[in-house]
Amino acid sequence: MTSPFPEPGLVRWRRIWRQPLALAVMGIALCGCSFDLGSLMPEKEKPQDAPKAAAAPDSAVSAANVTEAQAHTAKAQGLAKSGETQAALDEFNRAVALDPYNAQALYGRALLYQGNNQHDFAIADFSAASGLNPQKAEPLLGRAVSYLAIGKVKEAAADLDEASEADPHNAQVWTTRGQAYERLGDKTKAAASYSKALALRPRDDAARSGLARVGG
Numbered sequence: 001m002t003s004p005f006p007e008p009g010l011v012r013w014r015r016i017w018r019q020p021l022a023l024a025v026m027g028i029a030l031c032g033c034s035f036d037l038g039s040l041m042p043e044k045e046k047p048q049d050a051p052k053a054a055a056a057p058d059s060a061v062s063a064a065n066v067t068e069a070q071a072h073t074a075k076a077q078g079l080a081k082s083g084e085t086q087a088a089l090d091e092f093n094r095a096v097a098l099d100p101y102n103a104q105a106l107y108g109r110a111l112l113y114q115g116n117n118q119h120d121f122a123i124a125d126f127s128a129a130s131g132l133n134p135q136k137a138e139p140l141l142g143r144a145v146s147y148l149a150i151g152k153v154k155e156a157a158a159d160l161d162e163a164s165e166a167d168p169h170n171a172q173v174w175t176t177r178g179q180a181y182e183r184l185g186d187k188t189k190a191a192a193s194y195s196k197a198l199a200l201r202p203r204d205d206a207a208r209s210g211l212a213r214v215g216g
Contacts, residue, residue, distance in 0.1 A: 072091045072105070073095045075091045076088045076108055085116075103132040110122045111142065119147075122143075126142045143159050154184065164177055178210050182214055187214040191216030194214070
């Protein structure tokens with residue numbers, strides 16, 4: 001389930017690519033991402049091997065740490081929405097240090113890294129969040145955008161394929177998938193993705209212009 005609500009001034013996205021297509025991808029990510037992911041919660045059963053970005057401590061995470069981490073995460077989300085990104089990053093760091101399995105903190109930190117063009121860090125955190133919640137489209141979409149930013153288009157397309165299966169009603173996923181396949185030169189898949197996005201969100205200008213480019 002996705003419930004995007006843009007936050008003006010939340011993160012100023014820097015230019016990563018010069019191509020209009022690439023800039024459109026980044027714009028899509030900004031409009032659809034929220035730091036407050038109430039649906040993105042850690043699973044009750046923790047995995048045995050956590051991702052590197054969320055390396056588990058030697059002992060189990062205590063209930064007190066989990067509670068404190070949640071408080072830092074909530075504070076970070078508020079700071080991020082107010083545009084205080086450095087302070088928000090500090091709070092997300094504290095949350096992850098206390099509870100490496102806090103998917104909300106990992107996802108929020110990934111968005112901040114992504115907004116600062118620190119895509120390797122963003123990919124690591126998106127991967128960790130996705131590992132904790134494998135059926136969620138948001139971390140896959142976020143990771144795909146960072147993959148696109150560093151030119152790993154095939155990896156982005158794979159993530160977007162998975163995200164479209166996890167949440168087939170997410171227009172943002174379909175538009176970004178269209179752009180990934182357009183960059184790969186697969187006009188058929190690109191057109192199909194753009195068309196799906198427009199069926200879900202008729203006023204999606206990025207999908208409409210994309211469909212025109214690939215001759216759909």
